[in-house]
Amino acid sequence: MAFNLAINNDIAVITFDDGKVNAVGFTLIEQFNNALDEAEKNAKAVVLHGGEGKFCGGFDLSVMKSGDKEKQHELVSKGADLIVRLYSFPLPVIVAAEGHSIAMGAIMLMASDLRIGKDADTKYGLNETAIGMVLPPFGMELAKARLANTSQTEALLFSRIYQGNEAVKAGFLDAAVPQEKVLATAMRYAEQLKMLPSQAFAASKLQLRKETLEKMKG
Template structure:
């Protein structure tokens, strides 16, 4: 249910359930986690097969959950999202077609979200009496701001690629998202990993600045070796 291919410094991971619009089951999430754990490329592209990026959690799975199983399923999704976020390299969500619910949450965990003109996004959980429990309530306001996050999460409305770009939900709209991965692969890989780690740093300002100075010195030292 998850495929992977390599092209130089770029590894592409494909959610491969096109008949289900790449909806996520426990098995798909575990496959995605293990594929990421095995990856060593400095740049990873996450994409969906067929006409959708990812429809979110498989509703057949949701229908069979009790309260305990729901908590476990949420924990698994959160863990996978953290695995994406913490990957030792850059992860690009190449969104072509629909991203819904958990699919949006996986994209939010990526370092860059690049959309085609055909991409659409919606946090549809509220329409089903649910919400994004894979870290979406944490990452969405951080990325688009609280006001836009409230609008998207409370209404469940769909936004197209143009509006997603305006909101900051995606960083670019292009016919070929993987071109962005090629740009990332062309930079110094050590610097790429270092800068990502610093931008993801959640410490206070002084601690972050100290780590920034130390990391910069380490990169200079590596150039001198």
């Protein structure tokens, strides 16, 4: 996997691209945490970019379909910790999602502060019910906090997958733009958000999300 952290002008750009669907496995989670450690020390905003034409297709299926219950539980637990960290991260977190963001990928969107996606032909959503799974509590509580009330039944129970402005209306994205403008738009927002007083931003985020974070951890 090509994983890269670049910090310029106080913006940390974390790019992860495995050439496929950017499945979330143990290695990627470790790389994310290391990059977030560095960003917290040396940046004022973070941009997550899944590479050209992609974002994240969910947990690593080689683990989730392996039959090894211990490994599966460990991966989901570490993934939950990462999501809690992103949702409570003291810096603004902006996503540039040029491609499909399904399951854990959609949860990563909901854990971020501002989400820029593609305006067409790209899937955003939670497919757990459709594949016979129940969304873990950390994902369910996050979805209840971030998705529009009018979209929660179809998104969480019916596994509806959204595209473009439908994903904005549902609450998975904040803006949908042409693919060639996704990263540039995210960077433009990062330039604005990095100017916010850091201590006030971090404290306000924790105050705003305290109840949801407690439920996610529980």
